[in-house]
Amino acid sequence: MKFQRYGAVAGVAVAASLALSACGSNNNAPTGPTSSASGTSAASSCPSGTLSLAGSTAQANAISQWKKDYQTKCTGVTVNYNANGSGAGVTSFIQKQADFAGSDYSLSTTQAAQVTSAGRCGSGSAVNIPLVPGAIAVVFNVPNVTTLNLSATTLAGIFNGTISNWDAAAIKAENPSANLPNLAIQPFYRSDTSGTSYNFSNYLHALGGFAAANKQWPGKAGQGAKGSSLVASKVKSTAGAIGYAEYSYATEDSLSYAAVSNASGAYVPLTQTNAANFIAKAKVTQSGSDTKLAFDYTYAAADAYPATLVTYEIVCGTGNDSGQLPLIKGFLTYMDSSAAQTELTSEGYVPLPSAIQADNATAIASLQ
Amino acid sequence: MSTDRPGPAVTEAQDEKPPTPARAGLNAKAGLGDRLFGGSARGAAVFILILMAAIAAFLIVQSVHAISADKVNFLTSFTWDPDGNTTNGVPTFGIAAIAWGTLITSVIGVLFGAPVAIGVALFITQYAPRKLGAILGYIVDLLAAVPSVVYGLWGLLVLVPHMGGISKLIEDVLGWIPMFKTNGTYGSSIFTAGVVLAIMILPIIAAIAREIYRQTPREQIEAAYALGATRWEVIRLAVLPYGRSGVTSAVILGFGRALGETIAVAMVLTQVPGLVTRILQPGGNTIAANIAVQFGEALTTGRQALIASGLILFLMTLIVNYAARLVVRRTGRAGA
Numbered sequence: 001m002k003f004q005r006y007g008a009v010a011g012v013a014v015a016a017s018l019a020l021s022a023c024g025s026n027n028n029a030p031t032g033p034t035s036s037a038s039g040t041s042a043a044s045s046c047p048s049g050t051l052s053l054a055g056s057t058a059q060a061n062a063i064s065q066w067k068k069d070y071q072t073k074c075t076g077v078t079v080n081y082n083a084n085g086s087g088a089g090v091t092s093f094i095q096k097q098a099d100f101a102g103s104d105y106s107l108s109t110t111q112a113a114q115v116t117s118a119g120r121c122g123s124g125s126a127v128n129i130p131l132v133p134g135a136i137a138v139v140f141n142v143p144n145v146t147t148l149n150l151s152a153t154t155l156a157g158i159f160n161g162t163i164s165n166w167d168a169a170a171i172k173a174e175n176p177s178a179n180l181p182n183l184a185i186q187p188f189y190r191s192d193t194s195g196t197s198y199n200f201s202n203y204l205h206a207l208g209g210f211a212a213a214n215k216q217w218p219g220k221a222g223q224g225a226k227g228s229s230l231v232a233s234k235v236k237s238t239a240g241a242i243g244y245a246e247y248s249y250a251t252e253d254s255l256s257y258a259a260v261s262n263a264s265g266a267y268v269p270l271t272q273t274n275a276a277n278f279i280a281k282a283k284v285t286q287s288g289s290d291t292k293l294a295f296d297y298t299y300a301a302a303d304a305y306p307a308t309l310v311t312y313e314i315v316c317g318t319g320n321d322s323g324q325l326p327l328i329k330g331f332l333t334y335m336d337s338s339a340a341q342t343e344l345t346s347e348g349y350v351p352l353p354s355a356i357q358a359d360n361a362t363a364i365a366s367l368q
Numbered sequence: 369m370s371t372d373r374p375g376p377a378v379t380e381a382q383d384e385k386p387p388t389p390a391r392a393g394l395n396a397k398a399g400l401g402d403r404l405f406g407g408s409a410r411g412a413a414v415f416i417l418i419l420m421a422a423i424a425a426f427l428i429v430q431s432v433h434a435i436s437a438d439k440v441n442f443l444t445s446f447t448w449d450p451d452g453n454t455t456n457g458v459p460t461f462g463i464a465a466i467a468w469g470t471l472i473t474s475v476i477g478v479l480f481g482a483p484v485a486i487g488v489a490l491f492i493t494q495y496a497p498r499k500l501g502a503i504l505g506y507i508v509d510l511l512a513a514v515p516s517v518v519y520g521l522w523g524l525l526v527l528v529p530h531m532g533g534i535s536k537l538i539e540d541v542l543g544w545i546p547m548f549k550t551n552g553t554y555g556s557s558i559f560t561a562g563v564v565l566a567i568m569i570l571p572i573i574a575a576i577a578r579e580i581y582r583q584t585p586r587e588q589i590e591a592a593y594a595l596g597a598t599r600w601e602v603i604r605l606a607v608l609p610y611g612r613s614g615v616t617s618a619v620i621l622g623f624g625r626a627l628g629e630t631i632a633v634a635m636v637l638t639q640v641p642g643l644v645t646r647i648l649q650p651g652g653n654t655i656a657a658n659i660a661v662q663f664g665e666a667l668t669t670g671r672q673a674l675i676a677s678g679l680i681l682f683l684m685t686l687i688v689n690y691a692a693r694l695v696v697r698r699t700g701r702a703g704a
Contacts, residue, residue, distance in 0.1 A: 087665030110457075110667070184552045186650070191639040193453060193665045216453035223556065223638035223651050226661055234638065237529055238555065 047326035048076025055082075055089025055102030057228045058196050058246040059132040059311040061347050063102070069343070070334050079331060085227065087193035087215065093126070093314055094118050099324050100315035100332075102132070104195015105215055106292045107314055122319025124368075127290040129360055131335050132311040133350040135275035136200050137250035137257035139235050140242040142166055143181060148258040149174045149267035152208030155260065158242060159187050159204070161221025166240060174267075188231050188243035189217040191224025199295075199309035200244045206297035207263065207306065246309070247275075248348030260307055264300035274305035275350045282310075284356060289317045289363035291356070308350070318368040329367055336360045431679050434672035438462075442676070446643045448658060450673035451666065461673050463655065463680050465643045469558065470654040470681065472647060473633060474626035476562025481569045481626075482619045488570070489577035489615075493584075494603055505578060512571035520635030523564040528555045528636060535559060535648045550649040556638040558652040564632050569622035576618035580611040613696045620692035624685050630656035655681045 053063065060083035067079040082092065086103040093101035094114050106128045107115070115126045138155065140148060150158075154170050157163035163170055167180045190197045197217040204210035211218035225231045232249040235241040247270060250257050259269040268274050281304070282293040293310050313332060320328060334340055341351040352360070434450065435442050437459050445462020452458045488508055492501040535554035542548040588606040597605060633654050639661070640651030659674045666674060 084664050091665060091667070114667070186553050188638070191661060214454055216449070218454055220641070223640055225638050226634075234556075238553075240553075 045326075045330065046074035046076060047330045048074070049324070049327050050078045050080065051324070051327045051331055052098050053079065053081045053089075053100060053102065054084055054092040054098040055314075056086045056104045056195055056311050057083045058086075058104050058134055058309060059102045059349075061246075061248040061252075062132050062134075062311075062344055062349055065343060065347050066331075066335060066340055069340070070331060073334075074330065077327065077330070083227075085192045086195040086198075090314055094120050096120065099321075099328050100313050102311050103128075103314050104309050104311050105198045106312055120319075121316035124316060124318035126314050127288065127317040127363065127367075128292055128312040128314060129289070129332065129336075129363055130291055130293050130310045130312050130356060131332070131352070131360065132344070133275070133279050133352060134309055134311065134348070135247040135270055135272070135305055135350060136196060136203075136244050136307040136309055137247045137255070137270055138242065138244055138260060138307065139232060139250050139253075139255040139257050141235050141239055141255070142183065143239060145178050145180065146256050147269075148178065148256070149261075150258045151261040151267070152204055152206075152210075154208075156204045156208035156210040158185055159189065159210070159219040159221060161187075164221075183240040186238055186241045187219070187222030188234050188238075188241055189219055189222050189224050190226070190228070190231060190244075191217075192226050194228075195309060195311065196228060196244065196246055200307055202295070203297060203307045207261070244307075246348075247272075251348050260305070262300065262304055262306040263298050264302050266302040268303060268305045270305050270307075272345055272348075272350050274303050275308050276353070277301065278304035278306055279308050279310065279350055280353045284359065286359055286363075289366050291359055291363060293356070315367065320367060325367070329364060332364045332367075333361070336364060427675055427679055430672045431676035434459075434461075434669060434676045437669055438673070447641070448653075448662070448673075451670040459669050459673070463677050466653050466655045466658050466677065467680060467684070469644060469652050470627055470656070470684070473558050473561045473565055473652070473654055474623055476559060476647070477565030477569055477626040478619060478623045479566075480563060481566035481622060482573055484566070485570045485573035485618075485622070486577055486615060488574045489581055490603060490607070492574075492578050493581040494599065494607060505575075508571050508574045510571075511567070512575070516568065516629060516632045517635070519564055519568055520632035523560065523632060523636040524556075527564065528560055531555055531557070531560045531563075539648055547645060548648055550646055553650055554648060556636060556650040556652075558637070558644060558647040561633050561636045561652065561654075562647075564636055565626045565629055568629060568632060569625050572625055573615075573618045573622040576621065577611065577615045580614040580618070581607055584610045617692050617696050620688060620695070624688055627685055627688065628656055628681065629654075630660045633657040634660045 060081065063079075063081045063083075067081060071077055071079060081102075082089070082098070084092070086101075086105060089098065089101035090103050090107070090111050092098040094111070095118070107126055112125060115121060120126065138150060142148070148171075150171070151174060154163060154174060157170065164185055166183045166185055172178075172180060193215045194217070195215060198213050198215040201210060201218055202213035205212050217224065223234075225234050228245040228249050231243045232245045232253045232255060235243040235245075236253050236255055247257075249255075257270055259267040261267050262278070278295070278299060279293075281296050281299045283296060285292045285294065292312075295306070295308060297306060299306075313335070315328060315332070336352075336357055338357070341357065344351050438445075438450070438461055439458050440447075440460050440462055442462050444464050445460065446465040448461045448466065449455055450459045450461040452460065488504070492505050492508075496504060532554045535550070535557065538559075539548055539550055584607045588610065589602055592602040592606045634657035637652045637654075637657060638650055639653055644652045655677050659678060662670060663674055
């Protein structure tokens with residue numbers, strides 16, 4: 001029928017025009033530094049485009065706050081952060097899905113080899129830039145108990161299962177005035193590879209006779225949950241639970257956290273000042289743009305909280321995508337600035353010592 | 369009237385002349401369309417076969433890489449550390465613990481889900497008035513539309529904190545069996561995961577069972593009534609035997625779905641090292657949940673090991689489905 005024939009022709013025409021429109025220029029790809037015609041009155045060096053980041057859950061709260069502020073300051077920039085964990089973040093970085101990654105431990109030899117074999121940074125390598133120091137809170141949920149002193153050896157015993165009840169002698173000895181119930185201890189750890197696990201096990205290994213530091217939690221007891229957020233929420237909902245998570249997760253969920261012992265034997269409560277005191281004593285090793293911090297667990301001041309971590313940004317030292325480089329340098333410079341670091345305090349993190357801030361500024365400026 | 373006039377056969381032969389040119393043109397056009405359509409249909413089928421073969425080959429090659437790099441027995445080891453994070457770089461992984469977890473959670477899911485689903489199907493087809501049955505059927509089908517991740521969230525936030533009471537009750541009654549003993553803690557256990565799975569497979573089994581029971585021959589039901597049977601006896605005598613093989617395959621279909629359920633189980637269960645034999649105590653892992661949790665940060669060997677475990681899951685599901693077909697064939701096709 002005539003109608004059928006015209007209908008067929010019209011259908012083909014519509015399909016063809018739809019197909020051809022798909023061949024038009026795709027404006028979703030991140031564009032390089034365009035002179036922003038939208039007239040942002042902010043600093044003259046505002047790039048524009050999209051920055052894709054991934055990595056540690058420990059710095060997730062910091063990044064989300066910085067993201068907001070940076071995007072207000074530079075309206076042409078969109079920053080996306082996928083908090084899938086330190087290990088997964090570095091994998092995303094190696095596979096070119098992230099411009100740089102946040103990791104709570106510096107790049108391991110395996111990871112560095114993968115960067116080279118994948119040619120992620122051209123012929124160069126990736127560097128570590130420490131930007132988000134934080135404290136690890138030992139969160140617990142014991143009815144009618146709001147403060148606890150726990151030594152590194154006791155913590156090692158709890159996370160290895162040798163101390164399995166809250167009214168055990170070891171805990172009672174350290175907390176004579178606490179009303180400890182006869183309740184089974186349920187330790188929670190990170191089931192995914194995590195820098196928080198690495199740093200906390202490092203502390204327990206140095207001062208508590210625990211297994212060697214490992215990003216895959218090496219403890220022998222307890223249950224694993226994926227991500228700091230889930231660990232914190234499991235501790236909150238389970239009576240008798242104990243776990244470790246970055247300090248901002250503890251304050252967000254209103255969890256009680258313990259004072260832990262350091263090399264001096266004193267029980268140091270978790271405050272940002274105490275954590276800053278400890279981080280300031282870390283040994284800094286710098287080679288080129290690469291900066292690594294090694295915490296000094298032998299530091300024996302009574303006001304240094306030893307369970308700390310620092311999140312590194314893993315970025316290519318050379319061989320960055322030229323279109324993304326201004327975005328990467330712009331956001332990293334912002335993260336290192338005093339304005340951003342001061343904001344960290346209100347988010348529950350610890351601001352960088354100024355010496356390290358200065359080192360970072362040189363390192364970031366020399367990225368290519 | 370003479371008999372040697374050319375008979376009908378000759379005139380018929382004369383009618384079977386070769387087609388006229390116009391008719392030949394029409395045939396030729398139909399022939400081309402025929403060939404095109406037949407060819408593209410055949411091409412689509414061949415393409416699918418090639419695609420499946422390519423995927424299978426890729427999976428098998430990756431798995432072989434992983435299994436040959438494994439330093440322990442792949443089928444009997446309880447640890448999962450293919451990237452050697454805790455074993456100094458030595459790939460150490462095996463599927464024994466996670467395969468066991470997969471089986472036991474699915475069995476619990478079917479144990480709780482199948483009876484309820486069959487009950488719902490019987491109620492809808494035999495007891496409920498037609499309109500109520502239709503509404504109830506619609507609601508049960510809605511259960512299937514809920515995404516798995518929502519089931520996982522509900523299980524994690526609502527079910528896990530409240531499983532303590534029931535778990536304690538079961539432990540008090542059955543605690544002398546080692547499987548039901550606990551160390552006093554309950555919640556994110558294999559049992560809870562099984563309950564969540566039961567709710568997830570309920571709509572599948574109920575939908576198929578409903579269709580099967582609806583097709584019970586009216587004559588058999590009426591004959592049972594005529595013999596003086598009560599409603600329950602009618603169901604026992606006429607409906608259930610008729611639908612037995614079909615409902616069995618529905619249950620096994622639900623079992624297959626439970627075997628592969630990923631996100632809901634990953635959210636409800638917490639991970640513990642080694643083989644989990646206590647189903648009321650928190651902790652456990654299944655093959656699918658393991659893949660979901662580990663895939664993001666797995667390095668090369670890790671990824672290949674996860675693919676190998678996926679192949680094992682695929683084989684398990686194949687065996688289960690094949691067993692289902694055997695059961696259906698053996699019990700005769702009395703049902704649908």
